[in-house]
Amino acid sequence: MKIIDWYILKRFLVTFLFTLLILIPIAIAIDISEKIDNFLEHANLSTYQIIEEYYKNFIIYYANTFMPLALFIAVILFTSKLSNNTEIIAITNAKVSFTRFLYPYFIGATLITIVSLAMNHFVVPSSSKERKKFEREYINSARQKNELKRVTDFSLQLSDSTYIYIRSFNTETKSGYDFSSEVYDGIKLKSKLVSSRIKYNDKDSTFTLSSWKMRKLYKQKDSISSGSKLDTVFSFTAKDLIYKSALSQEMPSGELNEFIGISKKRGVKNLNAYLVEFHKRTSLPIASYILTIIAVALGFRKRRGGTGVNLAIGLGIMFIYVFLMKISEVLGGVAGVNSLVYVWMPNFVFGGLAIYLYLNARK
Structure with missing residues (x-):
């Protein structure tokens, strides 16, 4: 120079x-x-x-x-x-x-x-x-705080055959309501699990379903079971739902790119x-x-x-x-x-x- x-x-x-x-x-x-x-x-x-x-x-x-x-x-x-x-x-x-x-x-x-x-x-x-x-x-x-804590109408593809839907989920209490999980064989529904409430347990990474009902579809007949409480596991955690409500500006680029990739695989429609x-x-x-x-x-x-x-x-x-x-x-x-x-x-x-x-x- x-x-x-x-x-x-x-x-x-x-x-x-x-x-x-x-x-x-x-x-x-x-x-x-x-x-x-x-x-x-x-x-x-x-x-x-x-x-x-x-x-x-x-x-x-x-x-x-x-x-x-x-x-x-x-x-x-x-x-x-x-x-x-x-x-x-x-x-x-x-x-x-x-x-x-x-x-x-x-x-x-x-x-x-x-x-x-x-x-x-x-x-x-x-x-x-x-x-x-x-x-x-x-x-x-207070209204803005409540909006940031709540995820509404959340859907997620867990695998090629399993889909979940939650009407509303509070990321602070880690609980929500109107939960459903559907398992498909191609385009044919195999089973559907619904519950009025769902709560994530940090201690053992399980979900507690309240007022649940399970319907399994067979060739000749259907099987229906229900109960007041069910502890089960899914291939997602409350963290996946929290990410959904988190602002993208708060994620470093590596984390944001990884989140976009995972969400694409899970079938999230608009990223x-x-x-x-x-x-x-x-x-x-x-x-x-x-x-x-x-x-x-x-x-x-x-x-x-x-x-x-x-x-x-x-x-x-x-x-x-x-x-x-x-x-x-x-x-x-x-x-x-x-x-x-x-x-x-x-x-x-x-x-x-x-x-x-x-x-x-x-x-």
Whole structure:
């Protein structure tokens, strides 16, 4: 690397960190104003606990979320300043092409992308788990807490021939009602077990069924048996049901990928909400390259109005990108669609814009 590369890279990273350090306190101030009443409701909740269990993880989450935005703003600000100071004119007069000029920017974008990927796949999920636990205990309303604890209309394929269904299951008490288990031979029903209540026993990993009834189907006749209580085992545990209600943001990527694979084998119909989260952890950091090209192309030429015009155009483009990203996440979570295509759609669209601006800037 030449001296000019080190100069651009250093100023680029310093501006990026400065922008990030401005955005995070703003987010914290807004969040405190919204949640101060929730904090004051709990007399036993100390300031240290709020900072350690909530705002430490809040900063990790939003620092990672703001990285692409901070990168985009930093590149526009820094490049526009180079242009206004006629430093870019000196660089181009030295026969440095636009492609060569991008070299230190791409090094900086690569460093940020690597950090963002590591945080998205490993750090942020664990941090989000601790933050959401705090929210459930001290911030969420009683209604929200009940919704998070309850799984409704849950079905699961245990094997090629066995299926279960539970009307409602409480992940805290590990009990539910309206349970049924069906065993098939091809498409022919062999047996069906139903019970009004079901409870999981941690001690011996068994299930207790209350008011149960078993029906077995034979060629000539059916066999029906019933009872008030039955202890039995199934090839699933309460943990499988808890995962169903857990937020995908709380699972590290390895655990999330394993959960998706197991759920596919068990015949869970719509996993797109989990797939969207999994794909987004890679697509958003990769967008750093696309946003860098767009930002450099906008700030490369000196404009009437200076940095303010470039920044206004850049913020408009960033708003459109975030808006399109949110729409693609919602559409990608719909059953029956290709979530990968929808999650990467904003990158495809803005990648085309980046190529156009790049080719135009080269001229």
